[in-house]
Amino acid sequence: xxGKIGIGILSFAHGHANIYCQRMxxxxxxxxxSCWDDDIERGKKSAETFNxxxxxxxxxxxxxxxxxAVIVTCETNRHxxxxxxxxxxxxxxxxxxxxxxxxxxxDRIIQVVRQSGILFMMAYQMRHDPSNQxxxxxxxxxxxxxxxxxxxxxxIPLLFDENFSKDSSQWHVDPIKNMGMFMDDAxxxxxxxxxxxxxxxxxxxxxxxxxTHVAPDDTGVAVYRFPSGSMAVLVNSSVTLAGExxxxxxxxxxxxxxxxxxxxxTNVKPPPGAMAxxxxxxxxxxxxxxxxxxxxxxxxxxxxxxRPFIDCLLYERPSPITAEDGRVSVEMVLGAYQSAxxxxxxxxxx
Numbered sequence: 155x156x157g158k159i160g161i162g163i164l165s166f167a168h169g170h171a172n173i174y175c176q177r178m179x180x181x182x183x184x185x186x187x188s189c190w191d192d193d194i195e196r197g198k199k200s201a202e203t204f205n206x207x208x209x210x211x212x213x214x215x216x217x218x219x220x221x222x223a224v225i226v227t228c229e230t231n232r233h234x235x236x237x238x239x240x241x242x243x244x245x246x247x248x249x250x251x252x253x254x255x256x257x258x259x260x261d262r263i264i265q266v267v268r269q270s271g272i273l274f275m276m277a278y279q280m281r282h283d284p285s286n287q288x289x290x291x292x293x294x295x296x297x298x299x300x301x302x303x304x305x306x307x308x309x310i311p312l313l314f315d316e317n318f319s320k321d322s323s324q325w326h327v328d329p330i331k332n333m334g335m336f337m338d339d340a341x342x343x344x345x346x347x348x349x350x351x352x353x354x355x356x357x358x359x360x361x362x363x364x365x366t367h368v369a370p371d372d373t374g375v376a377v378y379r380f381p382s383g384s385m386a387v388l389v390n391s392s393v394t395l396a397g398e399x400x401x402x403x404x405x406x407x408x409x410x411x412x413x414x415x416x417x418x419x420t421n422v423k424p425p426p427g428a429m430a431x432x433x434x435x436x437x438x439x440x441x442x443x444x445x446x447x448x449x450x451x452x453x454x455x456x457x458x459x460x461r462p463f464i465d466c467l468l469y470e471r472p473s474p475i476t477a478e479d480g481r482v483s484v485e486m487v488l489g490a491y492q493s494a495x496x497x498x499x500x501x502x503x504x
Contacts, residue, residue, distance in 0.1 A: 158182075159467055162221040163189035164212070164236050165228035166200040167325060168250050170277065170456050174225055175204045177457040184464055190215045192228075212236070216243040223273075223467060225460075226250060229331040230338065234259040237274075241266045246273040248463045252341040252487065253480030255333050257504075260481040267477045275463050276475040278345045278483075282458040285415055285431050285446045286346065289403060292410055292433065293350055299407025299436075304351060305387040306401050308343035309394035310417045313366045327369035334370035336361050337487050340390035344486040345479070347378060347386045350403075353482060354378035354386070358499040359490035365393040376490040388490070396422045408435040413448075420452040 161184055163171055178184045188207035191197025201208035209215055216224065216239055223246035226236050233254050240247050247267075253276060254260045267274040280286050292298060312318045313335070318326070325331040332338050347354070361374035369392065376388040397419045401412035412431050414424055431446040449455060466473060485504060493500045 158185045159223060159464060160185050160187040160218070160221040162187055162215040162218065162224040162245070163200070163206070164215065164224050164226045164240065165189075165191050165193075165232075166196050167191070167193070167229050168227040169323065170250060170459075171225065171227035172200070172203075173453055173456045174227075174248075174277075174460050175200075178460050178464075179204060181461075181464065183468060184460075185220075187220050188215050188218060212239065216240045216245055222246060223248065223463070225277075229325045229328075230333070231255055231331045234262050237263050238266045241270040241272050241274070244270060244272060246467055248275050248277055248460065249480070250277050251345070251480070252337060252484050253477065254484060255337065257481065257485060257488065260477070260484050264477045264481060273463075273466055273473055274477050275466065275473040276345070276477070276480040277459045278342060278475050279455045279459050280342055280346045281349060281475060282462060283415065283449075283455050285412055286401075288431055288444060288446055289401065289410055289412060290350055292408075293403065293405075297408055297433065297435065298403060298405030298410060300382075301351065301384050301403060301405045303385050303387070303404045304347060304402070305389065306343045306346055307389040307397060307399070308339060308346075308416050309389070309391045309397055310339060311393065311395050311421075313368045313372050313392040314395070318368075329370045334361070334491070335392040336371050336374040336390055336490065339392060340374060340376070340388055340490070341483050341487055343388045343390060345475075345483040347388060348479070348482050348486065351380055351382075351384060351386055353380075354486060354502060355381050356499050356501045357486065357489045357493050359493040361491060361494040374490065374494070376486075376493070378486065394418045398422075398424075406436075408433060408438075411441075415449075417452045420449060424448055 225248045227250045359376035364373045372393045373391045378386040400415035403410040430448045431444040432441040489500045
C-alpha cells in the first residue's frame, strides 16, 4: 500500500479513539478522512476536533473509496456488528479490546476476517510498550531460566470517579454493552500473559464488587496454570488509587521486576532513582537496571498502538495481534468469570 492511508473511525464511544487520532494526526503517511458515530453530537464534535468529515450513516464511511482502513472503537458488544460490516467492505481493521463478549462472536469475527483477506489487528497497547517488549525478550532468550510464576497487575481508579458512570463513558458499566470491568480491563493483562507464556490450561478466580457498586464488578484476581506447570496471577481492579510494582516474573535462574506500567502507577510521580525494569540473575551481585525509561503518562502507551497498524499496511507485514489472538484473551477472561461464578477451577478450552 502506497501513499497516505485513509482512515475512518467507527464511533468515539471509547476514549482511546481520541488518543489514536491525536497521534495519527502527526503521521505524514496517514489521512484522517471521516467518522461515524451513533451519538451524532459526539461524532460531530470529534470530527471537528480532528478535521474529519462526519456521517451519521455507517455505510458512508465503510464504503468510502478514500478510506483504506477503519478503527473500531464503539461499545464492546457492537464490535462484531461493525467489524463484520467493515470487513465485508474490504476495509482493514484496528479493533479496540476486548474483541467481543462471547466466543461465538469471536468466531464470527475470525471467519469474516479470513474470508475477506483484510488485515485485522487488536489494539492491545501492552505489546507495543518497550518495557513489556523487554520482558518478552528476556523470557524468550532464557535470561531467567524456566518461569515458575508471573504476576501482572492492571489497575485503574475510575470507579471512584462519580462522573465516569454518568458521562459518555457510562456504557463501560453496562453489563449488556461491556459485561463488567474485569472483562473490559483485565483483557489487557490476559493478553499480556498469553503473549509471554502462551495459552493457559486452566484458571481459578474471584471477581466481585468489593469497594463500590457502580459496575457489575470492580475487583478480580485470576490464577492461570499452564501445560508447563507455570502459574500466572492476574490482578485487576477499577478501584485502585495508586500503585508501583506492576509485573513480577520469577524463574529458576533469575527474576524480572517491572514498575510503573499501569494507569495507577503512571499517574503518581515516581521517587528519584526509580527503575522501570530491573533484572536479578542467579550468581549476580544485585539488581541490574535495564535502562528502560518510565513513560511520561499512560496515554503514551495507548498512543503507541496506531503506528504498528499503519506499518503493517504500508509494508505488507502480518498482523502482530490477530483475531485468533483476540479470541484467546476473551476466553481467558470468560473462564475467570465462570470460575468465580461456579466456585471451581475451569479448564480450557471452555
